[in-house]
Each structure stands twice: as C-alpha cells, then as structure tokens.
Amino acid sequence: MANWKLTLAYDGTDYHGWQVQPGQVTVQGELQLALQRITGESPLPQGSGRTDAGVHALGQVASFPLAAPIPAENLQRALNRILPASIRVLSACPAAEEFHARHSARAKTYEYRIDRGTLCSPFRVRYVHACRWPLELAAMQAAAQTVVGRHDFRSFAASDPELQQRERGRGADVLDTRSQGAGGADAEPEDGAMVGAAAGTTVREIFSSQWAEDDGHLLVYRVRGSGFLHHMVRNLVGTMLEIGRGQFAHDAMGGILAARSRAAAGPTAPACGLFLHSVEYDEADGARPGNAQPRTKELP
Numbered sequence: 001m002a003n004w005k006l007t008l009a010y011d012g013t014d015y016h017g018w019q020v021q022p023g024q025v026t027v028q029g030e031l032q033l034a035l036q037r038i039t040g041e042s043p044l045p046q047g048s049g050r051t052d053a054g055v056h057a058l059g060q061v062a063s064f065p066l067a068a069p070i071p072a073e074n075l076q077r078a079l080n081r082i083l084p085a086s087i088r089v090l091s092a093c094p095a096a097e098e099f100h101a102r103h104s105a106r107a108k109t110y111e112y113r114i115d116r117g118t119l120c121s122p123f124r125v126r127y128v129h130a131c132r133w134p135l136e137l138a139a140m141q142a143a144a145q146t147v148v149g150r151h152d153f154r155s156f157a158a159s160d161p162e163l164q165q166r167e168r169g170r171g172a173d174v175l176d177t178r179s180q181g182a183g184g185a186d187a188e189p190e191d192g193a194m195v196g197a198a199a200g201t202t203v204r205e206i207f208s209s210q211w212a213e214d215d216g217h218l219l220v221y222r223v224r225g226s227g228f229l230h231h232m233v234r235n236l237v238g239t240m241l242e243i244g245r246g247q248f249a250h251d252a253m254g255g256i257l258a259a260r261s262r263a264a265a266g267p268t269a270p271a272c273g274l275f276l277h278s279v280e281y282d283e284a285d286g287a288r289p290g291n292a293q294p295r296t297k298e299l300p
Helices: 027-039 072-082 137-146 160-170 232-244 252-259
Strands: 002-010 056-066 087-094 105-115 149-152 203-213 218-225 274-281
Touching: 002 027, 027 056, 027 072, 027 087, 072 087, 105 232, 137 203, 137 218, 137 232, 137 252, 203 232, 218 232, 232 252
Parallel strands: 056 274
Antiparallel strands: 002 056, 002 087, 105 218, 105 274, 149 203, 203 218
C-alpha cells in the first residue's frame, strides 16, 4: 500500500463540511467516491482537520493509502475530471509511510475575509462576510495581537449547545483531538491540528494574528497557530468586530481570554468568510502546499 498526500482547494458553500456524514454531501465523501471510481478502492481520506459547513479551503491536505499503482500526474488529472468543479486537487504525490495529514501537521493558517463596501458584488458574496458597520481598525489590530502566544481559548470555543449538536450528529467530542484511526470517524475538532498540548485541552498557541487590507473594500484577518478549536477563528473574528464597532472596550480581549467563558466573547462570524489557507509540515514529512501569500497592506 502506498501512502498518498493530496493538497486541495474547495468552495465549501454547498457542502456540509469536510467530514463524511449520513445523508449529507461533504468534501471528504466526494473525494472518497472519486477515488473509488478511479481505483476500485475506497479509502477514507484523512484531512488535516475538518472544515465546517460553508467554510472554504485554499490548501486543505489529505492523506490515504492506495494499493493501485498509478502515476501521481494521472491520479491528479483523473480526480479533477471526476470531482465536482467546486473541488480541485492542486497536487498529488506519494508520501512517507508515516505521513498523516492531521497528525503530522505542525501549523495551520486561516483567513477570514470581510467586505466593507456599500454594495457587495454577487461574485464575491459567497466568500466574504459583508459588514457595513464603521470599524476602528487600530483597536481590532491591537485585539489581534493580544491573542498571540499560548493561551486557554475556552472563551472562543463553540458554546455548549453547539457542542451537543455536533456530538449527536457525529458521535464525537469536538474538543477531543484523538483520532479513531484510519478509516474511522474523524474525532477531531473542526480545525483540529494541535501541537504540544494534551488531548481535550482548550490551550492553543497562536504564532501570528493580524488584520490587513487586501484592496479598497476587503479586510482580511490572517491567523497562524498550532491548531484551532471548533469555531475558534470565527469567534475571534466576531469578537474583534464587536471591539471594532465599539460594542466592547478597546482593551477587552485580554479579559475575555481570562474569563474562559464563551458567554464573555462576541458572536460567531458567518462561515462564508472563512478559508483554511495552508497547512505546514516538517520537511521530512513532505513538501508544504506552497500557497502564495496574497499581497496585503498591514493596518496600524
């Protein structure tokens, strides 16, 4: 059995997230069906973490075993011919036997995109959160810097009703980072990679966190860390938007972190603006996806 590594991009609008679920169309399910049609085998591709319903990816990574001998270029071409146009395989390559898209991940980068124009283009609306409020960007940038480092992010994890819903639907604790094994259900949180922390903890390390302007109307939050709790990025964004529009004090972020309570933070930002940008691995585990960083102007 050869171990394979894929890097994918997808528009998550019409999918019920990454993870296979009964009666739902998911990215993982579409990829598994495509592999079955091409090879006659049905491995369950293991993603670097599961993106939730409506969340997009620029550089999701998946790994799986295949017995069929097939050149990498042929596998990539065949997958892109069979998969829906909303899912594209950017690269396909054999990987080291021990490589696992989730367990081998060292860091992830997420982007959240906000359109601040008076009229959001219909060609952009599926990929941004259209926000009309006046925002104090300096206060949002200061809040973004506050979360850099190792912190307990319980205040930004999904609230209890959301956890219970996912447990009923998926049979797994969304804060449990243990896998049920290759071919089994993905028991990780939505954004599940976690480096150097015990399973079940809400402690994460954030390496960088900043807001930037991509063009005249697009505001982009980019965060890179060891891993992320379910809804963590969207809850961070929702809270920083509340700070930016004056609903929370400018220096509220530190107190919200310290509270370790979801009730202390702001609302969950919509899924449509969130992108899994890229996943990083040690060089020994294979080449990184290599997504180009968009040119941005840093905010004050």
